[in-house]
Amino acid sequence: MELTRRLAAIAEFIPPGLVVADIGTDHARLPMNLVLSGRNPRVIATDLNEKPYRGAYSAVAGKNLTGAVDVRLGDGLRALSPGEAQVIVIAGMGGNTIVKILEDSRGVLAQARRMVLQPMADAGDLRLWLAGNGWKLVAEKLVVEDGRIYPVIVAEPGVETETDMFNLEIGPKLLENGEPLLEAYLEKIKADYQKILSGLARSRSRDSREKAIMLTSKLTRVRELLCRCRQNVK
Numbered sequence: 552m553e554l555t556r557r558l559a560a561i562a563e564f565i566p567p568g569l570v571v572a573d574i575g576t577d578h579a580r581l582p583m584n585l586v587l588s589g590r591n592p593r594v595i596a597t598d599l600n601e602k603p604y605r606g607a608y609s610a611v612a613g614k615n616l617t618g619a620v621d622v623r624l625g626d627g628l629r630a631l632s633p634g635e636a637q638v639i640v641i642a643g644m645g646g647n648t649i650v651k652i653l654e655d656s657r658g659v660l661a662q663a664r665r666m667v668l669q670p671m672a673d674a675g676d677l678r679l680w681l682a683g684n685g686w687k688l689v690a691e692k693l694v695v696e697d698g699r700i701y702p703v704i705v706a707e708p709g710v711e712t713e714t715d716m717f718n719l720e721i722g723p724k725l726l727e728n729g730e731p732l733l734e735a736y737l738e739k740i741k742a743d744y745q746k747i748l749s750g751l752a753r754s755r756s757r758d759s760r761e762k763a764i765m766l767t768s769k770l771t772r773v774r775e776l777l778c779r780c781r782q783n784v785k
């Protein structure tokens with residue numbers, strides 16, 4: 552069972568031997584790969600929606616993996632009981648959807664040893680939630696798929712020592728570790744900030760002005776980081 556680059560990057564952070572829950576599994580590629588490769592003996596694969604749930608169920612049955620990959624229909628971590636899975640994967644959803652799923656099931660979370668999260672957007676909001684809710688960032692990686700760059704965030708129970716909100720927005724481990732895609736990722740963030748700023752410039756409200764001031768200072772820091780990336784490359 553081949554994995555895309557994004558799913559392969561997620562799999563690298565899953566400790567072998569532990570029970571994994573893949574929330575929002577859709578095609579169930581990751582759970583099937585983890586079991587077929589011998590990395591993990593058991594994976595719980597859940598999806599909120601009937602169609603992906605049925606697709607995952609048929610794919611798993613088609614590979615005779617029904618005993619090892621337990622496919623369930625349900626909303627987020629509510630499909631699990633506390634202690635059933637030591638590793639929780641949530642990939643391919645927005646950062647704020649992931650936060651909502653985590654907020655909804657603190658009992659299940661309290662028993663988990665590691666989370667591997669791959670937000671499609673709003674990664675900063677997700678990191679801030681993790682740092683504020685007893686999770687420390689232990690690793691991060693950037694991965695390209697279909698021309699877009701996505702962060703993979705690995706968190707474990709503990710105290711996050713990074714307190715700078717801007718660094719938490721960008722990704723402290725990405726900044727620390729000489730991540731090869733960091734420059735391209737920062738360019739994208741810079742372009743996003745600039746786009747929002749030009750929208751804000753059209754408004755005369757006080758709220759917009761305050762947002763623009765905040766965003767301009769973040770843009771300055773992104774530019775500084777980009778300069779540092781380029782100096783390191785030379």
Ligand SMILES: C[S@@+](CC[C@H](N)C(=O)[O-])C[C@H]1O[C@@H](n2cnc3c(N)ncnc32)[C@H](O)[C@@H]1O
Binds near residue numbers: 574576626641642643
């Ligand atoms: C874009 S797919 C991602 C599939 C796979 N995780 C991946 O990264 O390739 C998102 C999946 O999450 C499911 N989903 C969305 N919200 C969910 C929730 N609250 N609980 C469980 N599944 C959810 C959707 O039905 C969909 O199948």
